[in-house]
Amino acid sequence: MPTAKEPTLTLNSGAVAATGTWQVHALAQGKAMNAITAMLKPLAGNSLKWDLSAIDSMDHIGAQVFWNAWGKARPADLQLAPGQEEFFNRLETTGKLELPQPRQQRLTIVMKLGFAMLLFFEHMAAFIRLIGQVTLDVGRFIRHPMRGPWKEISSNIFHAGFQALGITALVGFLIGVVLSYLSAQQLRAFGGDVYLVNLLGMSVIRELGPLLAAILVAGRSGSSITAQLGVMRVTEELDAMLVMGISHGFRLIMPKVLALAIAMPLLVIWTDTMALIGGMVSAKIELNLSPQYFIGKLPDAVPLANYLIGLGKGAVFGILIALVSCHFGLRIKPNTESLGRGTTTSVVTAITVVILADAVFAILFNGVGF
Amino acid sequence: MSEYDSSCGPGAGELTLDGSVPVVEITGLWTKYGRTVVHQDLNLEIEQGEIMSIVGGSGTGKTTLVRQMLGLERPARGCVRVFGEDISEIDSDQLQQLRNHWGMLFQQGALYSALTVFDNVAQPMRELRTLPEDLIRDAVLLKMNMVGLGPEHANKMPSDLSGGMVKRVALARALALEPKLLFLDEPTAGLDPDLSEAFVSLIQSLHRELGLTVVMVTHDLDTLFALSTRIAVLAEKHVIALGPLQEVLKVDHPFIKEFFLGDRGRRALEALDATEKPTPTEH
Numbered sequence: 001m002p003t004a005k006e007p008t009l010t011l012n013s014g015a016v017a018a019t020g021t022w023q024v025h026a027l028a029q030g031k032a033m034n035a036i037t038a039m040l041k042p043l044a045g046n047s048l049k050w051d052l053s054a055i056d057s058m059d060h061i062g063a064q065v066f067w068n069a070w071g072k073a074r075p076a077d078l079q080l081a082p083g084q085e086e087f088f089n090r091l092e093t094t095g096k097l098e099l100p101q102p103r104q105q106r107l108t109i110v111m112k113l114g115f116a117m118l119l120f121f122e123h124m125a126a127f128i129r130l131i132g133q134v135t136l137d138v139g140r141f142i143r144h145p146m147r148g149p150w151k152e153i154s155s156n157i158f159h160a161g162f163q164a165l166g167i168t169a170l171v172g173f174l175i176g177v178v179l180s181y182l183s184a185q186q187l188r189a190f191g192g193d194v195y196l197v198n199l200l201g202m203s204v205i206r207e208l209g210p211l212l213a214a215i216l217v218a219g220r221s222g223s224s225i226t227a228q229l230g231v232m233r234v235t236e237e238l239d240a241m242l243v244m245g246i247s248h249g250f251r252l253i254m255p256k257v258l259a260l261a262i263a264m265p266l267l268v269i270w271t272d273t274m275a276l277i278g279g280m281v282s283a284k285i286e287l288n289l290s291p292q293y294f295i296g297k298l299p300d301a302v303p304l305a306n307y308l309i310g311l312g313k314g315a316v317f318g319i320l321i322a323l324v325s326c327h328f329g330l331r332i333k334p335n336t337e338s339l340g341r342g343t344t345t346s347v348v349t350a351i352t353v354v355i356l357a358d359a360v361f362a363i364l365f366n367g368v369g370f
Numbered sequence: 371m372s373e374y375d376s377s378c379g380p381g382a383g384e385l386t387l388d389g390s391v392p393v394v395e396i397t398g399l400w401t402k403y404g405r406t407v408v409h410q411d412l413n414l415e416i417e418q419g420e421i422m423s424i425v426g427g428s429g430t431g432k433t434t435l436v437r438q439m440l441g442l443e444r445p446a447r448g449c450v451r452v453f454g455e456d457i458s459e460i461d462s463d464q465l466q467q468l469r470n471h472w473g474m475l476f477q478q479g480a481l482y483s484a485l486t487v488f489d490n491v492a493q494p495m496r497e498l499r500t501l502p503e504d505l506i507r508d509a510v511l512l513k514m515n516m517v518g519l520g521p522e523h524a525n526k527m528p529s530d531l532s533g534g535m536v537k538r539v540a541l542a543r544a545l546a547l548e549p550k551l552l553f554l555d556e557p558t559a560g561l562d563p564d565l566s567e568a569f570v571s572l573i574q575s576l577h578r579e580l581g582l583t584v585v586m587v588t589h590d591l592d593t594l595f596a597l598s599t600r601i602a603v604l605a606e607k608h609v610i611a612l613g614p615l616q617e618v619l620k621v622d623h624p625f626i627k628e629f630f631l632g633d634r635g636r637r638a639l640e641a642l643d644a645t646e647k648p649t650p651t652e653h
Contacts, residue, residue, distance in 0.1 A: 025470055033501060061548060336484060337483060
């Protein structure tokens, strides 16, 4: 690699002589730049004799250092080595370059609120359009079921459902253990040990099972759907599909929505089972409640309606997760930052929407299944 | 790295920039992907100040060769020296210093999409961490001016730029640290003829002004003829021809016949003769 001599300046009774390598690498080394800036600062505005002919090599950045020190004009008394002329010629012919100020955003809080509201309405409108599109596509699918995207649906069920079995089982089981363990301690204080089945069965089947499965699926499949659609936008695959006359809605979105609508209730059953098994194990250890008793008591403790509500929730949550992730996936712009932001927003929104929907379910089915 | 066999001979001695040591020196290079051999005992020297074009059919490993010179890929066997330093043996500090002495223009530009045009060009300078911000501002605007971009483009994002502008910004970024060695991967691919002609003259003038050594991979015959001082033709895992255009044309090989003397090549050559451009001379 080329070795560089340190760039130096010497000031001698009204004459400045520069030596060394005035190239960006030499200038950037150590404290060279600080020393030079400190020396040049007091010289500004003085008319001095400049001798650059002893510099052994120079580049545009080195020349720019002098040029700035001279106040962007050639000093009257300047000595240059042959090769250096063109650097300063270029600086002279280029003239003054000003960086345009980026437009200041002067928005009051009210205006910001307005923009946020408009953005929210825009999202809502797009989301409603998406729901309409999916409804039309499902209608088309029902009319010609043989021409439907069966392969896409089955592969989506595999990815969103089958491959999520492990994680939902683990989380469900652990939550079951924790819930049962904590409730058992409280119930024992009242002597109501036998009500553990009611408590656990009701909370897991009606509430926790569907919610846990939905949150895991939103994190797992929601992010992957958004990222997949986003990358397809970046690589222009979405446009390629349109050009070939393949509708995004029919081939990409509807299969995902249907797949999650099918896979989610199944995952809810699976998560419920695992959580109850976890609770059962914990109850056996903590309260010495036998599994036979636990299973026998379950149908009495939890009316069937709760189970159906849980499954219904699963299907609705699945549809919502798929719709939200597709909505954000299609809005991603072709750059890396938008991809990252879109995926985060999608997952956060999907989880929030799921919990909102859960609250709606709680109100709608108030009094059912007790 | 058991497969790696460093067959670099003793170092070429103290490096100087007066051209006594080739800027890039490749000896006995082998590249393998699985069982496919891409380069077999390939040798190539690039002298200071020349514009070396690497041409060859697709799959002959042109881009791979450039990536090996940049240290992005490691050859299976053989030695790549850049500025006299063995790229695969060098320690990371030295490699970093070396990296500040070369610039690369990627085929798709590879601009950082999260940064503005200005910040993209300023990035290499800011990475040095010692240059004051006002100097960086002036230097960036000068670099942008050199590649024909006015300050009004400084605050744009890469996604708002056209293909030609992206290439210009990428070139400005590659030139940010005044490299001695510039790598160009398909510099004119995807540009319309007007733009690619402008790009060629831009590189010509920068080459004259900055005394760059340029290594270029290209398929575009017009660019190739207009810029190259020497041409290296890759085929059959070797460099089958190396030299100025006229010498390369004399080599009797089916690829050269097809590539340079096909219809397309003839047209480009005729155009070259018609405009009476000086035939590229060797440095």
